[in-house]
Amino acid sequence: MDNELTVIGSELPVLQTKGTYKYLKEITGNGAYYQVAWQKLADGYIALYGTTPIQINVAPILNDIFEDEEG
Numbered sequence: 001m002d003n004e005l006t007v008i009g010s011e012l013p014v015l016q017t018k019g020t021y022k023y024l025k026e027i028t029g030n031g032a033y034y035q036v037a038w039q040k041l042a043d044g045y046i047a048l049y050g051t052t053p054i055q056i057n058v059a060p061i062l063n064d065i066f067e068d069e070e071g
Contacts, residue, residue, distance in 0.1 A: 007045050013037045014045070021048030 007014055015021070015037050027034060027049050035050035 004045075007038050010038075015039050015048065018048060021050055024049060 016039070018039060021037055021039075022034075024047065032053045035052060037048045037050065038045045039048050
């Protein structure tokens with residue numbers, strides 16, 4: 001993201017250093033979702049990903065079949 005207002009509006013933290021966060025290429029391939037922060041660079045922002053997985057609750061898929069109403 002190159003727009004600082006967009007980053008601030010996203011309510012995600014803007015960090016000056018990488019710290020304990022990882023770049024996307026360091027965590028891809030494991031199928032997990034991670035917390036996201038933004039690192040401020042001279043020419044924009046880069047997304048950084050936390051090391052703590054986020055649990056996502058997924059609603060079950062219902063395969064109920066309903067008969068057409070007769071009337």
